[in-house]
Amino acid sequence: MTINQRQDELIVRFSKMENWLEKYKCIIQMGKELPAMDAGYRKDANLIWSCQAMVWVHSEEKDGRLFIRADSDAFITKGLIALVLYVLSGQPVTEIAASSLYFIDEINLKEHLTPNKSNGILAMINGIQTLASEGRLVAASCTI
Amino acid sequence: MNPNEIVCNSIYKDLFKIRSEFPVLHQKINGAPLIYLDNAATTQKPLSVINAIAEYYQCYNSNIHRGVHHLSQKATMAYEESRVKIARFINARHAHEIIFNKGSTDGINMMAYCFNKKYLKKGDVVLISAMEHHANIVPWQIFGQENGVELHAVPIDSSGELNMDAFRSMLDEKVKLVSITYVSNTLGTVNPIKEIIKMAHRQQIPVLLDAAQAIAHTAIDVQELDVDFMVFSGHKMYGPTGIGVLYSKETWLEQMPPHQGGGDMIKEVSFERTTYNRLPYKFEAGTPAISSAIGLGAAVDYLGTIGMHEIAAYEHELTGHLMTSLTEIEELRLIGTAKDHAGAASFVISGHHNSDIGELLNQQGIAVRTGHHCTQPLMKIFNIKGTVRASLALYNTHEEIEDFISGLKNAISILKS
Numbered sequence: 001m002t003i004n005q006r007q008d009e010l011i012v013r014f015s016k017m018e019n020w021l022e023k024y025k026c027i028i029q030m031g032k033e034l035p036a037m038d039a040g041y042r043k044d045a046n047l048i049w050s051c052q053a054m055v056w057v058h059s060e061e062k063d064g065r066l067f068i069r070a071d072s073d074a075f076i077t078k079g080l081i082a083l084v085l086y087v088l089s090g091q092p093v094t095e096i097a098a099s100s101l102y103f104i105d106e107i108n109l110k111e112h113l114t115p116n117k118s119n120g121i122l123a124m125i126n127g128i129q130t131l132a133s134e135g136r137l138v139a140a141s142c143t144i
Numbered sequence: 145m146n147p148n149e150i151v152c153n154s155i156y157k158d159l160f161k162i163r164s165e166f167p168v169l170h171q172k173i174n175g176a177p178l179i180y181l182d183n184a185a186t187t188q189k190p191l192s193v194i195n196a197i198a199e200y201y202q203c204y205n206s207n208i209h210r211g212v213h214h215l216s217q218k219a220t221m222a223y224e225e226s227r228v229k230i231a232r233f234i235n236a237r238h239a240h241e242i243i244f245n246k247g248s249t250d251g252i253n254m255m256a257y258c259f260n261k262k263y264l265k266k267g268d269v270v271l272i273s274a275m276e277h278h279a280n281i282v283p284w285q286i287f288g289q290e291n292g293v294e295l296h297a298v299p300i301d302s303s304g305e306l307n308m309d310a311f312r313s314m315l316d317e318k319v320k321l322v323s324i325t326y327v328s329n330t331l332g333t334v335n336p337i338k339e340i341i342k343m344a345h346r347q348q349i350p351v352l353l354d355a356a357q358a359i360a361h362t363a364i365d366v367q368e369l370d371v372d373f374m375v376f377s378g379h380k381m382y383g384p385t386g387i388g389v390l391y392s393k394e395t396w397l398e399q400m401p402p403h404q405g406g407g408d409m410i411k412e413v414s415f416e417r418t419t420y421n422r423l424p425y426k427f428e429a430g431t432p433a434i435s436s437a438i439g440l441g442a443a444v445d446y447l448g449t450i451g452m453h454e455i456a457a458y459e460h461e462l463t464g465h466l467m468t469s470l471t472e473i474e475e476l477r478l479i480g481t482a483k484d485h486a487g488a489a490s491f492v493i494s495g496h497h498n499s500d501i502g503e504l505l506n507q508q509g510i511a512v513r514t515g516h517h518c519t520q521p522l523m524k525i526f527n528i529k530g531t532v533r534a535s536l537a538l539y540n541t542h543e544e545i546e547d548f549i550s551g552l553k554n555a556i557s558i559l560k561s
């Protein structure tokens with residue numbers, strides 16, 4: 001599946017949910033199912049977002065595709081990561097760099113998220129795209 | 145909670161009216177009625193405060209202390225009346241012992257600059273506590289460390305109470321100032337301020353009190369406490385942002401140099417030298433936050449109509465209710481269980497991130513704060529990164545506490561599911 005097919009799939013899936021509770025439960029569930037990163041990768045050099053909750057990213061390129069692993073110390077954030085990885089991980093590097101992630105708006109996620117969380121997910125997407133286009137990790141953080 | 149107990153409480157009779165005076169409280173967040181439990185960060189404002197600010201801008205906006213014209217005189221009078229109200233509110237001996245500034249942070253920074261400049265030298269110590277807000281740590285580092293002044297922190301015990309034995313032994317001849325919080329914004333601990341001031345004064349050491357968290361919860365009489373300096377913020381006592389107070393005994397203010405130069409604070413300026421204006425103007429350079437000062441006067445009036453003793457009694461009951469209910473949650477660890485407790489309750493839920501809890505509470509219309517609450521050194525002592533903090537105000541209700549507790553249980557079960 002392409003990036004956009006995956007986004008569309010998520011949009012359909014979330015559109016069937018009635019309320020915030022269902023959305024959150026689904027996000028938390030996805031977070032729980034996302035395998036934890038090896039402790040060795042949870043290092044400062046891999047920190048892509050630091051706020052109250054932190055996000056670590058590690059990626060490897062194989063045959064022009066970027067395989068991304070990421071983790072967070074908070075479940076909701078981890079669930080959001082799972083959504084992003086579902087859409088982006090394993091996709092061609094060039095497509096990741098050029099992608100536009102419209103699913104976040106479409107499933108009204110930003111409305112539900114606190115600004116820090118929503119900035120976190122946007123920072124993570126930017127970070128992954130920078131990884132894909134420039135091969136370097138740019139860390140972002142919030143004021144707390 | 146026994147309902148009879150609630151009805152007996154004097155403030156409860158008026159609670160409906162009181163809540164009706166705070167427009168912000170009456171809205172839905174994510175479809176649920178707002179339960180505002182982030183009062184330690186800032187309190188909501190009653191209509192009387194909002195109206196006082198609006199009236200100033202609509203009817204007599206003008207610069208103060210400068211004009212002979214009607215509007216300027218009116219604005220000056222209102223601004224100075226506010227100062228008098230605040231002086232009465234904390235029972236200062238003189239209105240000119242009230243210095244208007246931006247807030248507690250500004251007040252401590254001013255003190256760190258002025259006190260340091262006048263009285264401190266290499267090897268001197270400023271004594272703080274382990275539970276201080278960054279606002280009572282960093283200014284001392286910025287201004288003190290330039291000339292080698294040391295900052296020492298009195299430790300606390302596991303319940304979040306100040307270790308008074310340690311305080312006693314740390315109060316040596318090198319200590320030139322004790323700068324300490326009255327109420328901890330993170331733990332809710334109420335420090336034994338009377339005793340602290342007495343002990344310090346026995347050794348001729350002045351005391352600066354950070355009353356940011358105390359001012360809205362308890363009656364403060366600066367003469368009875370005999371405190372030398374005190375700071376607080378308007379926005380944490382139902383007043384506007386951008387305004388706060390440094391109270392200082394007159395003698396100190398006369399001796400200390402000003403921290404800022406400019407208009408209003410001078411008597412006479414030439415290119416060679418400047419003489420300073422009388423108190424309090426020596427410490428109020430430039431055009432102040434006039435509307436906010438007037439708004440703060442209205443907030444003090446508002447608190448006066450309810451009565452600080454009534455507020456303290458009601459909040460004591462609310463805090464008890466909150467703490468007891470929290471203890472009943474199994475996975476919950478209270479951070480800060482001091483016997484004397486006010487305003488805030490902090491906790492962590494084992495196995496769950498504070499921000500997840502905060503976010504799921506927000507979904508239910510409940511506003512709390514999560515994080516380190518600008519007390520990182522304190523978080524290190526408890527070996528945690530942060531807490532979830534629920535903090536109360538005079539308009540909170542027992543029902544809200546019940547709803548908060550069930551919202552919290554709900555959040556935990558969602559995360560566990």
Ligand SMILES: Cc1ncc(COP(=O)(O)O)c(C=O)c1O
Nearest residue numbers: 247248249277279329356357377
């Ligand atoms: C104990 C304490 N001191 C100082 C401050 C700083 O107050 P402000 O931000 O209004 O300057 C706060 C604010 O949270 C506080 O809780």
